[in-house]
Amino acid sequence: xxxxxxRRLLLVHAHPDDESINNGVTMAKYAAEGALVTLVTxxxxxEGEVIPAELAHLAPDRDDTLGAHRxxxxxxxxxxxxxxxxxxxxxxxxxxxxxxxxxPQNDRPHAFWRADLDEAAAHLVAVIREVRPQxxxxxDPNGGYxxxxxxxxxxxxxRGAELAGQADFRPDLGPAYAIEKIYWNCNARSDVEEGFxxxxxxxxxxxxxxxxxxxxxxxxxxxxxxxxxxxxxHTAAKTAAMRAHYTQIAVDxxxxxxxxDLGQPLFGREHYLLVHGEAAAGEGGREDDLFAGIDGTAASxxxxxxxxxxxxxxxxxxxxMEEAAE
Numbered sequence: 001x002x003x004x005x006x007r008r009l010l011l012v013h014a015h016p017d018d019e020s021i022n023n024g025v026t027m028a029k030y031a032a033e034g035a036l037v038t039l040v041t042x043x044x045x046x047e048g049e050v051i052p053a054e055l056a057h058l059a060p061d062r063d064d065t066l067g068a069h070r071x072x073x074x075x076x077x078x079x080x081x082x083x084x085x086x087x088x089x090x091x092x093x094x095x096x097x098x099x100x101x102x103x104p105q106n107d108r109p110h111a112f113w114r115a116d117l118d119e120a121a122a123h124l125v126a127v128i129r130e131v132r133p134q135x136x137x138x139x140d141p142n143g144g145y146x147x148x149x150x151x152x153x154x155x156x157x158x159r160g161a162e163l164a165g166q167a168d169f170r171p172d173l174g175p176a177y178a179i180e181k182i183y184w185n186c187n188a189r190s191d192v193e194e195g196f197x198x199x200x201x202x203x204x205x206x207x208x209x210x211x212x213x214x215x216x217x218x219x220x221x222x223x224x225x226x227x228x229x230x231x232x233x234h235t236a237a238k239t240a241a242m243r244a245h246y247t248q249i250a251v252d253x254x255x256x257x258x259x260x261d262l263g264q265p266l267f268g269r270e271h272y273l274l275v276h277g278e279a280a281a282g283e284g285g286r287e288d289d290l291f292a293g294i295d296g297t298a299a300s301x302x303x304x305x306x307x308x309x310x311x312x313x314x315x316x317x318x319x320x321m322e323e324a325a326e
Contacts, residue, residue, distance in 0.1 A: 007035035007297045009290065010133035010179075012089075012124065012157035014112070014149035015045035015097060016074035017245035021256075022144075022185045023137060024081060024238030025230035025270050026290070031082035032234070035291075038085040038131050039078070040124060042153050043112050045070045047097040047105055049259035050247050058247065060105075067093070069247060076244035081237050085131070089156070090123040098148045106148055113148040117159055120152075122170055124160030129174030134297065135290045136161055137272065140184040144216030158182070161276075180294055181277030186217040188224045188271045195265025204252050206263035215264065225274035226287035235268035242266065 009030050013019045019027065019039050031037045044067030050059050058066040071092060078086050089095060098113035099105030106113050112120075128136075138157035143150025163169045165178035192215050199209060212218060230238070243251045250257045254266050272290065280293030291297040 004132060005034055005036045007033075007135075007291050007294075008038070008131055008133040009035055009135045009137070010038045010040065010128065010131065012040045012042070012136070012138040012153055012160075014042050014139075014143070014147065014153040015048065016041055016070040016077070017045065017048075017242070017248045018150075020077050020081070020238060020241035020245060021249070023270060024077075024241045025234045025268060026137070026228045027083055028081045028234040028237035028241075029228060029230045030290075031084075036085060036131060036133075037081075037083045038087070038127065038133065039083060040087050040089055040127055041074065042089040042120075042156065043095050043097040043149055044068070044088070044093060045097050045248070047099040047103075048248050051250055051259050052247060055247055066247065067097070070245070073245045073247065077241035080240035080244055087127060089120065094123070095120070098152075101146055101148050111148075112152050115152065115156075117155055118163070120156045121159040121163055122173070124156055125164045125170060126173045128160060128164040128179065129177050132177050134180045134294045136179045136182045137290070138182075138184060140186065140217060140273070144185060154184075179276070181290065182275050183226065183272035183290060184217075184275055186219045186224060186271050186273050187215055187267070188221045188227070188269075189218050190221050191267060191269060191271070192218050192265070195267060199255050199263050199265050202253075202255065204255050204263055206250075206252065206255070206257045207261040208263070210257075210260075210262035210264045214262065219271075219273070223273065224271045224286060225279055225281075226272040226290055226292075227269055228272070228290065229269045229288065231268070235266075238268070239266060 027037050046067035047060050050056050057063050058069050095112035095115055096110045098111040139150050139154040143154055161179045165176050167176040192212050242249050255263050256266050257263050278293055281287050
């Protein structure tokens, strides 16, 4: 008999490496504090561009083995972040990377972009009802920057959360469960501008430098709902996780570049927009904990373990696995 920790965080991402770039600090912080951090990745990232010349043969127009290689990169990244619960939506290879918007790959039969929404969401419902997360993190409706798989991951995450709470939807997947808080990734404009100022002053060796407009999901500071600051330890874990995705990311200290060779700042603070649930902002008007305001989780954060009791749980706040599978 096993127990679910009192705090449970679910993240839904499109490709391997998206989780480390967007949420590496957040994942490392909560995993280190004893929360259950579950990552669902929707594709293997088969259509990614390969940075190291010695691995160019993995590319989809050559051996087409990049997806299998990126599974290993993702496993290494999860080890760096201390995350032990990772799944591919519907199983590894169920959905293929769709390529950039308008590319011929969008129309492949198994492209994630073409997936039936409720069918794909049902795979996520099974995960939600199993691990019973209080908090879900995913992209905004534009997927951050308009990639079809990111947009579809947003749709699947939001639809999955909706269907998981409906008792008449697929009762074979377990009892209905409602997620208390849903956040979308974003980037605070002031942090992005400061990061690029540091990058310009540092004179690192990337062939070029990106711009603020190249960073997905930049919003005015006033719109940010929550900020997770992991400090140097969890920022180092994020950096190591990004390095693990070495076919996709070149890391140089506190900066990185994708296949376009344009340097970007690597952020040690990660920002979110709360779109479902009640905010519990502290001083300064922002939450500094994604679990803020959720009963039975505050003591867990302090102890690094299971905390106080919650509905359907034990006295220590944990939830018995067999309850989730009733």
